[in-house]
Amino acid sequence: MNTGRLLAAFLGATTVALLVIGTVWPVPSAAAYAGRTGILRSSSTPEEAVENLGDEIRTQAWGKAYDSLANKAQFTEPELVHDLTGYYPSLLTYTTLDKFEVRPLHSSANEAEVELKLHWATVVGSSATTRDLRVVKNGDRWEPEWPIVKEVRVPPQVIPVNYLRWDVIYRGAGDDWGAQDVEAPHVRIVDMYPVERADGVVILGELLNEDVVPAYVSVSATLLAKDQSPMATEGSFDKISHLLLPKQVTPFLIKFPDVSLSNVGSIRMTPMSALIAASADPVIEIENEQLHPAPGASLTGQLINQSGQIVNVAHVLGTFYDKTGHVVWVADEYIDQALLPATAVPFEIRVPEDLARNISSQRTVIATYSAGGSL
Amino acid sequence: MRARFAVVLGGLAIATTQLAFAEAGSMTLPKTVEAGAAFSIQSGGSGKATLYVVGPGSVLKRDVQLGETTFFPAGSLFNAGHYVAILAEDSSTESSAFDVLPASSPTDLSFLARPSRLPVGLHDGITGAAYVFDVYHNLIVAPTSVSFELSSPSGAVQKRIVETQDGAAWTVMDSTAQQGIDRFVARIDRISSARVVEQVPGDPCGLKMIVEQSGRELQLRTDPVRDCNGNAVPDGTIVTFTEAYKGGQSTVDAPLKRGIAEVQMADHSGATISVASGVVLGNQIRWEK
Numbered sequence: 017m018n019t020g021r022l023l024a025a026f027l028g029a030t031t032v033a034l035l036v037i038g039t040v041w042p043v044p045s046a047a048a049y050a051g052r053t054g055i056l057r058s059s060s061t062p063e064e065a066v067e068n069l070g071d072e073i074r075t076q077a078w079g080k081a082y083d084s085l086a087n088k089a090q091f092t093e094p095e096l097v098h099d100l101t102g103y104y105p106s107l108l109t110y111t112t113l114d115k116f117e118v119r120p121l122h123s124s125a126n127e128a129e130v131e132l133k134l135h136w137a138t139v140v141g142s143s144a145t146t147r148d149l150r151v152v153k154n155g156d157r158w159e160p161e162w163p164i165v166k167e168v169r170v171p172p173q174v175i176p177v178n179y180l181r182w183d184v185i186y187r188g189a190g191d192d193w194g195a196q197d198v199e200a201p202h203v204r205i206v207d208m209y210p211v212e213r214a215d216g217v218v219i220l221g222e223l224l225n226e227d228v229v230p231a232y233v234s235v236s237a238t239l240l241a242k243d244q245s246p247m248a249t250e251g252s253f254d255k256i257s258h259l260l261l262p263k264q265v266t267p268f269l270i271k272f273p274d275v276s277l278s279n280v281g282s283i284r285m286t287p288m289s290a291l292i293a294a295s296a297d298p299v300i301e302i303e304n305e306q307l308h309p310a311p312g313a314s315l316t317g318q319l320i321n322q323s324g325q326i327v328n329v330a331h332v333l334g335t336f337y338d339k340t341g342h343v344v345w346v347a348d349e350y351i352d353q354a355l356l357p358a359t360a361v362p363f364e365i366r367v368p369e370d371l372a373r374n375i376s377s378q379r380t381v382i383a384t385y386s387a388g389g390s391l
Numbered sequence: 392m393r394a395r396f397a398v399v400l401g402g403l404a405i406a407t408t409q410l411a412f413a414e415a416g417s418m419t420l421p422k423t424v425e426a427g428a429a430f431s432i433q434s435g436g437s438g439k440a441t442l443y444v445v446g447p448g449s450v451l452k453r454d455v456q457l458g459e460t461t462f463f464p465a466g467s468l469f470n471a472g473h474y475v476a477i478l479a480e481d482s483s484t485e486s487s488a489f490d491v492l493p494a495s496s497p498t499d500l501s502f503l504a505r506p507s508r509l510p511v512g513l514h515d516g517i518t519g520a521a522y523v524f525d526v527y528h529n530l531i532v533a534p535t536s537v538s539f540e541l542s543s544p545s546g547a548v549q550k551r552i553v554e555t556q557d558g559a560a561w562t563v564m565d566s567t568a569q570q571g572i573d574r575f576v577a578r579i580d581r582i583s584s585a586r587v588v589e590q591v592p593g594d595p596c597g598l599k600m601i602v603e604q605s606g607r608e609l610q611l612r613t614d615p616v617r618d619c620n621g622n623a624v625p626d627g628t629i630v631t632f633t634e635a636y637k638g639g640q641s642t643v644d645a646p647l648k649r650g651i652a653e654v655q656m657a658d659h660s661g662a663t664i665s666v667a668s669g670v671v672l673g674n675q676i677r678w679e680k
Contacts, residue, residue: 178648180627196586199508206670224669227508228591228625261646263594263669264629296627296646303657305640322643322654380642 059084062128062151063118065158069149070116070132073100086152086159096162103167104354105328105387107143111136126153130160136352140254140331143352168359175324175357180296182230201231203289206265209343212277219270220343222335223287225260230294233260235268235287242281248272255348257333257383259294266381267335269346298323300330300382303360313372318360319351319382327355329385334365336375345371355384417457418478423490426527429465434458434478446474446491471529494525497535502577502584510593511620513566517541517588520561521577530558538578539564543590544571566590570622592622598673600632600652600666608655609634609678613666615650623650628668634678636662 059065065084072081082093091099102108114137121129128151136143150161187197208221217239225231234256239247255269298321305317315334321327330351336344347365355361367375417435424430432442436457444451444463448470455461455478468474471493477486501522509516519539523531537560541549547567553560560577566588567573573588596619603610611632616624630652634641636659645652656664660680666673 180646180648182627196504196507199506226594226669228628229508230627261644262625262628263671264644265669296648299643299645299654301641301643301654301656303641305642306638317639317641378640381644 059157059159062123062130062158062160063120065151065160066118066130066132066149067116069160069162070113070118070134073134074113074116076112084159085162086154087161087164091162091164091166095164095166098167099162099164102353104326104356106354107138107140107329107350107352108136111138111143113137114142121148123151127151128158138350138352140350143350145352168356170356170359177297177324181294183293184291186291198291201225201227201229201233201260201289201291203227203231203233203260203287205235205285205287207343208283208285210277210280210283211345216271216273217275217277217280218272219283219285220267220346221285222265222267222343223256223260224265225262225289228262230262230292231260231289232258232292233266233287233289234258235270235285237270237272237286238284239272239275239280240282240284241279244281247280248275254331255333255346257331257381259292259383260289261294261296264381265379266383267333267343267346267379298325298327298355298384298386300327300355300384302332302380302382305378305380307375307378310369310372313367313369313375315347315365315367315378315380316362317380318362319355320360321355321357324357325386326357327384328387330355330361331383331385332363332365333381333383334367335379335381336367336371337377337379338374339376341377344374418476418485418487420476420487420489423492424468426471426491426494426525426529427466427469428494429463429467431460431462432476433460438480440478440480443477443479444468444474445477446470447472469527469529471525471527493529493531493533494527495531495533496525497523497531497579497582498526499524499528500537500577500579500582500584502586504575504586504588507587508589508591509566511566511570511590511618511622512568512593515563516566517564517573517575518561519564519575519577519586520559521555521579521584522559523555523579531555532558535560535579540576540578541573541588542576543567543569543573545569568620570620592618592624593620594618594671595624595628595630595668595673596671598630598666598668598671600664600673600676602664602676602678604658605655607658609658609664610653610655611664611666612653613647613651613673616647616652616668624668626650630666630668632656632664632666634659634662634664 078097082088082096114135117133119131121131130149130151132149133146147163151158204224204226206222206224211218219237236251238249241247250270250272252268252270257266301320301322303318303320308314333348335346338344349363349365419433421430434457438457440455440457442453442455453461468491471491473490475486475488503520505518521537523535525531535555537553539551539562541564549564551562553562570590570592575588576583576585595616600611600613626647628647629644632643632654634656641656643654645654662678664678665675
């Protein structure tokens, strides 16, 4: 009994002692996360000045970040915050900075250029943005200049939009058992191709909505061994445009990690479709699509929202074909800024280097999400 | 009471072996009874007994005087199926089986029509199945003629008369060449059940666009889009415009609105502009300023 009390007293005293030590002499990172002080360096070099700025962005210490800038007279603090997190609700609005990388580009005695790569943790995964910062020496300190991208102003105008929308009324619980329900949309897999990659098997393909109503779609695949026993089942998850309007085609990609194609006897594809209330707008133009060969193989282009409605999140899916028209690869990218009407927003989809030389054409589709609307 | 219940259970067991002797012993009862009809069971002998009638979803119990006729009024038994009548006396049990058959006149029809939406011009694309029931919702298994009629807005009518087999009749019909809401009716005498079948246009046919200069941009517009039967393809159908030019390509997926798809794209002299919808390709235009 006495031993137990002694142990409890010892643990209590130790806890209090550690709390006091942690409060009086906190580690810099803990203090930074608590918002008390930054883990700031002296800003005696251009890299340190940019690292300090990165830390302030990560802890969302917007006031300190703004104060540390050499060119703060050119914009306000809210403009800096909006430049980083979006002027309109977008993928970056509800994100935090996961980490950042600083890379010096060049420097002189009073001026330097430093690349700041920001890795944002978004709901759809990591999103990286890169800014090249000019850093100037002010006395014994270096101060970065923020390359502000000011809000794009859409000129006042009226954009006539003839909104087209589908709503669905399903059968009721009290209907006779023989009564019809609304028919699920008819969809069809128009292309399917398994590919062996270093990390497993990937199934690529395209799905067509051949109906006259919008469809919520997804595709799953089951790999069957040579004795027809099921090996694994996976779905397309977000490597597909889930909303398909009539006669629209989406690519899909299904990954089977750690599976060898030589062990696969056959593949069972299961497309799923359901009726969904949807709108035919907005219409997004994909302009200036360009395929860039390896090294750094990619598809670049610009998205232009031709409607009057702001698109908060856009998902770009690229389908890549070889000379014979077979699907070679499917890749995607989420756009981390809102699409304003008639405003071009660039995108870049990376393509595996080893496949790039086989690609001769591509087709790009956009899935969009607008606040208050549906995908 | 427990002893009597045991006797009844024992009687049920015995009854299963006595189905072929429905009128055996002192009990006389009809071999078949129409659902809902009145019937009677005659018992022989003298004294008192209890008569049980056990069948699907129902049990009847009567205290009877042996040697008299027990009357069951109309509506006593209405679930079609196999029944057992058990006459339980203090010292013995007698049982006999009979069938309750569905009423002969149909009063209800369940009609399944599939699909509710399909493209025009599809051979055997529409199926209809009808199930015939009596007033007590018993499936009438006796052959009954069911008339199926599919009428389209154009006035065309497809009609089939099918005899039921084990209570069900089914047929297949073609979707017609004209889009619209078809009325699919199954009928027996004056009883009918109707469903609607929506016939929708098929894939676009002869998809064609024109290109015009509109300021510094190009205006691309399709002709009214129709399927191969001349039906207007519905609004919302996606039409893909692709402009391929030196060093790049631009694409727009535009929905049909009021029968046509229309977009504006950048003006690139020498560009090849094509149009498609789903897996259907339209015309191709080489644009020169």
